[in-house]
Amino acid sequence: MTGPLGKDLLGLEPLTGEQIALILDTAEPFKEISERAIKKVPTLRGATIVNLFFEASTRTRVSFEFAEKRLSADTVNVAASGSSVSKGETLVDTARNLEAMRIDMVVIRHGASGAAQFLADRIESNVINAGDGTHEHPTQGLLDLLTLRDHFKKLEGLKVCICGDVLHSRVARSNIWGLTKMGAQVAVCGPRSLLPNAIDEMGVTIFDHIEDAIGWADALNILRLQLERMTAGYIPSLREYNRVFGVSRERLERAGRDILILHPGPMNRGVEIDSDVADGPFSVILNQVTNGVAVRMAVLYLLSGGRPELAEAAKHGGGR
Amino acid sequence: MADEIVELNDGTDDLLIVGIQRRGVQLAARIVSMIAEREHVTVPQGALDITLYRDDLQTVGPRPVVGPTDIPWDIDGKHVVIVDDVLYTGRTVRAALDELADFGRPKRIALAVLIDRGGRELPIHADVVGKTLDVAPGGRIDVMVTELDGRDAVVQIRPEAGT
Amino acid sequence: MSKLILLRGGRVVDPSQRLDATADVLIADGTIAEVGPRVAEGAPSAEIVDCAGLVVAPGFIDVHCHLREPGREDVETITTGARAAAVGGFTAVCAMPNTDPVTDNQAAVGFIVRQSQRADAARVYPIGAISVGQKGISLAEFGEMVGAGAVAVSDDGKPVVSAHLMRTALEYARNFGIPVADHCEEPTLAQGGAMNEGLMSAKLGLKGIPSEAEEIMAIRDILLARRTGGHIHLCHMSTRGSVDLIRWGKERHINVTAEVCPHHISLTEEAVGAYNTNAKMNPPLRTADDVEALRDAVRDGTIDVIATDHAPHHYDEKEREFADAPNGIVGLETAFAVNVTWLVKPGIIDVPLLIDRMAVAPARIFHLPGGTLRRGSPADVTVFDPVAEWTVDPAKFRSKGRNSPYAGMTLTGRVHYTLVDGRVIHRIAG
Numbered sequence: 001m002t003g004p005l006g007k008d009l010l011g012l013e014p015l016t017g018e019q020i021a022l023i024l025d026t027a028e029p030f031k032e033i034s035e036r037a038i039k040k041v042p043t044l045r046g047a048t049i050v051n052l053f054f055e056a057s058t059r060t061r062v063s064f065e066f067a068e069k070r071l072s073a074d075t076v077n078v079a080a081s082g083s084s085v086s087k088g089e090t091l092v093d094t095a096r097n098l099e100a101m102r103i104d105m106v107v108i109r110h111g112a113s114g115a116a117q118f119l120a121d122r123i124e125s126n127v128i129n130a131g132d133g134t135h136e137h138p139t140q141g142l143l144d145l146l147t148l149r150d151h152f153k154k155l156e157g158l159k160v161c162i163c164g165d166v167l168h169s170r171v172a173r174s175n176i177w178g179l180t181k182m183g184a185q186v187a188v189c190g191p192r193s194l195l196p197n198a199i200d201e202m203g204v205t206i207f208d209h210i211e212d213a214i215g216w217a218d219a220l221n222i223l224r225l226q227l228e229r230m231t232a233g234y235i236p237s238l239r240e241y242n243r244v245f246g247v248s249r250e251r252l253e254r255a256g257r258d259i260l261i262l263h264p265g266p267m268n269r270g271v272e273i274d275s276d277v278a279d280g281p282f283s284v285i286l287n288q289v290t291n292g293v294a295v296r297m298a299v300l301y302l303l304s305g306g307r308p309e310l311a312e313a314a315k316h317g318g319g320r
Numbered sequence: 321m322a323d324e325i326v327e328l329n330d331g332t333d334d335l336l337i338v339g340i341q342r343r344g345v346q347l348a349a350r351i352v353s354m355i356a357e358r359e360h361v362t363v364p365q366g367a368l369d370i371t372l373y374r375d376d377l378q379t380v381g382p383r384p385v386v387g388p389t390d391i392p393w394d395i396d397g398k399h400v401v402i403v404d405d406v407l408y409t410g411r412t413v414r415a416a417l418d419e420l421a422d423f424g425r426p427k428r429i430a431l432a433v434l435i436d437r438g439g440r441e442l443p444i445h446a447d448v449v450g451k452t453l454d455v456a457p458g459g460r461i462d463v464m465v466t467e468l469d470g471r472d473a474v475v476q477i478r479p480e481a482g483t
Numbered sequence: 484m485s486k487l488i489l490l491r492g493g494r495v496v497d498p499s500q501r502l503d504a505t506a507d508v509l510i511a512d513g514t515i516a517e518v519g520p521r522v523a524e525g526a527p528s529a530e531i532v533d534c535a536g537l538v539v540a541p542g543f544i545d546v547h548c549h550l551r552e553p554g555r556e557d558v559e560t561i562t563t564g565a566r567a568a569a570v571g572g573f574t575a576v577c578a579m580p581n582t583d584p585v586t587d588n589q590a591a592v593g594f595i596v597r598q599s600q601r602a603d604a605a606r607v608y609p610i611g612a613i614s615v616g617q618k619g620i621s622l623a624e625f626g627e628m629v630g631a632g633a634v635a636v637s638d639d640g641k642p643v644v645s646a647h648l649m650r651t652a653l654e655y656a657r658n659f660g661i662p663v664a665d666h667c668e669e670p671t672l673a674q675g676g677a678m679n680e681g682l683m684s685a686k687l688g689l690k691g692i693p694s695e696a697e698e699i700m701a702i703r704d705i706l707l708a709r710r711t712g713g714h715i716h717l718c719h720m721s722t723r724g725s726v727d728l729i730r731w732g733k734e735r736h737i738n739v740t741a742e743v744c745p746h747h748i749s750l751t752e753e754a755v756g757a758y759n760t761n762a763k764m765n766p767p768l769r770t771a772d773d774v775e776a777l778r779d780a781v782r783d784g785t786i787d788v789i790a791t792d793h794a795p796h797h798y799d800e801k802e803r804e805f806a807d808a809p810n811g812i813v814g815l816e817t818a819f820a821v822n823v824t825w826l827v828k829p830g831i832i833d834v835p836l837l838i839d840r841m842a843v844a845p846a847r848i849f850h851l852p853g854g855t856l857r858r859g860s861p862a863d864v865t866v867f868d869p870v871a872e873w874t875v876d877p878a879k880f881r882s883k884g885r886n887s888p889y890a891g892m893t894l895t896g897r898v899h900y901t902l903v904d905g906r907v908i909h910r911i912a913g
Contacts, residue, residue, distance in 0.1 A: 003383055013686065029369060029386040038422040041372040071372075092802050112804030113688035114758030121757075133806070135688030170688060196685035197693075301372075302383050 003305025008127040011136035012177040026298035044071035067296035141174030156183035164223030189213035219260035322354035341369040341387040348403040373415035395424040405463035407433040410444030493534025499855035510862040513905035542574025542863035544845035547790035554583025561598035567882035568605035569909035572898035574863035575606040581640030587612035587623040592631035637664035653713030662716040667700035694722040705732040721766040723776035742790040745821035760808035795884020813884040823896030862905035871897040
């Protein structure tokens with residue numbers, strides 16, 4: 001019997017608004033656990049979870065690790081190298097080996113879009129996408145939603161603008177899906193060379209000027225701009241990016257009202273976001289991090305649906 | 321029940337009332353207000369959701385909804401009274417004891433239940449009981465509270481013939 | 484004593500003679516001896532093949548396929564490819580030169596010719612490379628390659644990036660009367676792309692290949708053909724924009740011909756679905772609007788031929804993250820049925836037009852023997868049932884490749900017999 005989210009969490013696009021709401025609601029009691037002296041509940045005791053990270057990421061991996069350990073699961077971190085093409089084991093073989101070890105859940109981060117789906121199609125363990133290429137990063141989208149909901153008490157009708165390199169951002173895609181499914185209004189703002197051509201078909205408004213985006217939005221989700229984009233010719237320079245699109249205190253003040261500031265991290269201070277904004281009174285960047293652990297605990301809890309048939313099988317001897 | 325709790329504790333010092341989600345919380349609130357009326361002391365009150373400590377999570381099927389847990393003070397050295405609506409197998413109380421242990425080390429933990437229906441599967445006993453009922457296996461006891469169900473009632477459902 | 488075969492009672496459709504009638508076809512010693520309503524009476528000793536209810540047509544010719552030999556015999560050989568072609572009703576195929584080593588000299592061309600004879604199934608004509616090693620720098624020896632049996636030149640697999648090289652190739656090819664076939668892809672636009680650029684690529688987080696990458700090179704090649712008078716053949720066209728440009732070129736009587744692949748007139752980018760690598764090829768599957776334009780172009784002749792671009796890959800190679808999987812799908816054994824299912828069945832073209840696009844026109848534009856049932860022609864014949872349904876099972880392919888997006892689908896149109904030089908090289912099972 002699978003849980004209310006199915007076997008895997010591969011993205012927010014396949015979920016309904018109800019399922020997203022369930023995850024956010026489930027995250028609430030998990031927030032409280034992280035405030036206790038003993039930050040542990042026995043819920044996933046005995047479960048084995050592998051964090052399979054093909055891309056280095058301290059922040060996301062540590063967040064998942066805390067979530068897993070606070071649920072009393074046994075965790076193993078595997079830092080795998082590169083793609084199937086470079087030397088090392090192919091993703092198919094990695095999948096099969098994990099299954100042979102009877103892993104309960106796999107959290108995977110990989111540089112290729114579709115890698116989480118690829119894994120999920122080939123193993124019976126629950127698969128959680130911690131970021132696949134430029135496709136989706138569902139737990140980031142969820143923790144952004146939770147942070148917005150904490151502050152505004154609702155998501156419907158909320159105006160959120162995603163700023164920056166949407167073209168290469170899995171965080172942007174997950175946010176677009178999550179926000180639109182929860183009834184929020186979504187806009188994007190950034191150099192057109194960094195926006196997917198078909199973005200307007202995803203139900204999103206486009207702002208060419210950051211001032212207009214700020215004038216419209218209740219909240220800004222500011223994406224990290226990577227240095228490689230400049231060397232690949234998408235934008236002329238980081239300096240120009242900051243001058244034209246950077247979220248600065250002056251620009252925010254001109255809006256004349258409070259605008260919530262989110263950023264998935266790590267930040268390029270002085271490029272897409274100025275320090276006084278990142279550390280300012282409307283920044284909820286640290287709340288995002290706290291919510292990240294709670295959301296991931298909720299996801300792990302909901303995916304690890306009880307399986308009565310396993311208990312029956314165990315009773316009569318023999319495993320799978 | 322409120323009187324018995326106070327008597328058991330020899331007063332209201334260091335007393336903490338903790339209700340188990342869900343209806344135990346409402347009952348705990350009523351006990352606290354009764355103690356306040358009679359003793360003119362407001363005893364601190366907390367709520368405990370034991371879902372994450374259940375011993376049947378691996379087999380129970382789709383995930384049950386987790387309610388809020390709120391223990392806003394230090395329980396070390398205190399006298400904690402757990403309040404629940406129905407005591408049956410004792411597994412809920414076991415889970416509550418495990419959870420409380422993660423919050424600290426009370427001097428003493430007592431159990432107060434509105435209905436004790438027998439059928440224990442673990443060596444758990446209640447210190448304060450509202451009413452003992454003899455319920456046949458297959459039968460059910462449901463406690464209703466105005467705050468959640470619109471009325472106060474204890475409903476006994478007998479097993480159907482042949483079930 | 485001549486060897487006589489009689490194909491009896493079928494619907495004989497030969498657009499090269501404007502023939503579409505119930506008739507018998509008599510084959511003697513490997514050539515077409517007679518086509519007519521009562522040929523049987525004059526040939527009592529002939530071996531009879533009953534074609535009642537079937538269509539008898541000139542053998543199909545595929546002007547674009549990849550047979551992987553030499554270099555990747557693990558994935559396909561000339562023999563397995565020629566046999567797969569026979570199953571698909573092809574009596575001849577043209578093999579692209581992106582082998583390993585590249586087929587860019589007379590010895591390599593000769594090797595293909597010999598392997599084709601050994602295969603003893605469909606004929607395999609070599610296509611030679613445009614540039615040495617397909618590196619896009621210096622011209623290969625067209626003269627010697629043609630002398631050894633090459634029927635065209637192409638750097639397919641890759642585009643010819645240098646306009647100067649394409650111009651020179653078109654001019655030089657004129658001396659030998661062969662077409663220059665180009666894979667139209669502007670590399671800086673297409674680089675790193677894994678599927679069509681559009682809504683699906685935006686959702687799936689995959690870099691897209693915009694249709695302009697093809698169209699920019701198509702118009703470049705058409706203009707160079709105008710300048711040089713050479714014959715440019717545009718491979719695997721996939722967009723409405725390309726069709727418009729080809730039409731522009733033909734209106735001005737520029738010597739441009741074009742091909743489309745069965746997958747581009749039947750599937751859209753939606754076939755990629757949840758990262759299905761068997762729907763990954765180059766140029767990629769595009770939108771429904773492009774499919775509609777290509778189908779219309781097949782009907783009105785803007786697109787001259789349907790070719791397969793048969794590209795087998797090893798199962799392990801396709802069993803990878805989408806962006807890393809190689810481009811290409813097999814097509815020899817499904818092409819005919821895909822064409823019937825998506826072009827003939829919905830009434831966009833009729834059977835004679837399909838035969839023109841699959842047999843007559845390929846022979847004409849690549850100057851190959853065949854494509855006709857005229858008396859005296861080599862008896863390359865395809866006999867098929869235009870309405871029979873069957874389900875595609877890649878495990879049963881004669882090709883070593885299994886990478887087909889049509890796996891499990893039920894298609895209409897089944898080849899019953901394929902004959903080359905009057906020899907039956909494929910006969911339907913059961």
